[in-house]
Amino acid sequence: MIDRVAKDLDRVLYEVPVGFKWFVDGLLKGGLAFGGEESAGASFLRMDGTAWCTDKDGFSAGLLSAEIIARTEKTPAEIYGNILVPSHGAPFYKRADGPISPDQRQVLKDLTPESVKVSSVAGLPIVSVATTAAGNGASIGGVKVTLEDGSWFAVRPSGTEPKMKIYVESFGGEDLWERIYGEVDACIFCR
Numbered sequence: 001m002i003d004r005v006a007k008d009l010d011r012v013l014y015e016v017p018v019g020f021k022w023f024v025d026g027l028l029k030g031g032l033a034f035g036g037e038e039s040a041g042a043s044f045l046r047m048d049g050t051a052w053c054t055d056k057d058g059f060s061a062g063l064l065s066a067e068i069i070a071r072t073e074k075t076p077a078e079i080y081g082n083i084l085v086p087s088h089g090a091p092f093y094k095r096a097d098g099p100i101s102p103d104q105r106q107v108l109k110d111l112t113p114e115s116v117k118v119s120s121v122a123g124l125p126i127v128s129v130a131t132t133a134a135g136n137g138a139s140i141g142g143v144k145v146t147l148e149d150g151s152w153f154a155v156r157p158s159g160t161e162p163k164m165k166i167y168v169e170s171f172g173g174e175d176l177w178e179r180i181y182g183e184v185d186a187c188i189f190c191r
Contacts, residue, residue: 004088014135100164122179
């Protein structure tokens with residue numbers, strides 16, 4: 001969804017590997033206006049362009065939500081459902097964690113975009129395969145595959161636990177999510 005919103009607003013989306021450390025410098029220098037991640041951590045610039053905070057900050061997200069409600073008389077969920085979804089589609093996102101073998105961990109570490117040998121997933125053509133972040137070229141420690149309709153999945157080993165994290169966002173509902181998820185192993189680990 002954020003890809004579609006940024007494109008519609010003609011804004012640059014600076015995608016980096018997992019972790020707040022990757023966009024702190026951009027916040028401090030004022031080159032980035034917002035930073036967020038899956039765990040609901042977020043940070044923003046102040047109105048004067050200086051960094052509010054360079055770490056995950058639930059307070060700023062809470063304050064922003066309160067300001068949205070005060071100014072629009074709508075909750076962020078109402079704005080999302082009544083404005084963003086009709087304009088950009090309804091994504092279905094879920095992360096699934098599973099066990100990872102030492103061999104699978106090594107496959108993920110050694111992946112290149114050329115390692116993915118299939119041309120489609122769940123009947124949708126693959127439009128890009130990335131093992132580095134588009135924003136800064138740093139390794140993402142796994143792979144992100146984007147499909148023709150904007151759906152995508154990413155697979156990476158956990159940095160703190162012996163498991164694999166599989167992220168899937170589908171623009172075709174839960175059914176498409178299930179089909180994409182069902183083909184991830186074959187796409188990545190079967191050669």
